[in-house]
Amino acid sequence: MERVPILKLGEILLVSIQIDMEDQVALQLQEDLAERIVATRCHGVLIDISALDIVDSFVGRTLATIASISRVLDAETVVVGMRPAVAITLVELGLSLPGIRTALNVELGMELLARDASFDFEDAASMAVDEAVDEP
């Protein structure tokens, strides 16, 4: 069985799906990614589907599951590169992928994840300030 490679790129994991995945391959990716998130402590996952010429309900559900698992493991998932014909078909199929964040390409996806990371940082910083003010 083929396997979809997962690359670590700085602080994020990049998954570029280049094959027409049989269902088992998609499920394997789900597991591999969960393990890699924990092992690398990455907070961002970028899934590039620009090479996919269809996304059916199985792959759609797999993407949604990956996004949920990542969130539980403190990582954000962004799906990038969906082709226009795939988007049209997905919506007509009835799959609007709620809960999945998307961006048009890898670069924009990375920006989105970077923005998230800096927000987290600011939140943490302002909380630290609040605590300092509370000190008697």
Added chain:
Amino acid sequence: MSDGERIEVGTDQDVVRVRQLVRTVAVSVKLSLVDQTKLVTAASELARNTLVYGGGGTVEVARVDNGRRRGIQIVFADQGPGIADLELALTDGYTTGGGLGLGLSGARRLVDEFLIDTSIGRGTTVTVTKWCR
């Protein structure tokens, strides 16, 4: 219907082969890119149902011509348990298998013609057609 091609569906890998065959034929009859994508997606859903619920079966892909337009017809046939309540099975979100319940209802929206013939204990045959515009 003209000379069709047939795939036995017994594994995940066969579902991938169905997608690839449908794509090839869709390109050869010159369906638009969006229509190719819709048809391949519908075929993927229906072939998976044949595998998962029908216990495997066959998929036949053929070029068709009604005198005015060319198109593709695909027949998914299994000898599985059949579908007891067809109306329910065609409802968005209905599943007995932990899926999203979008396969049948979604596939119906993605094609031009959609026919189901099912009988309990005998099996299910789904026939879909997509015409060139």
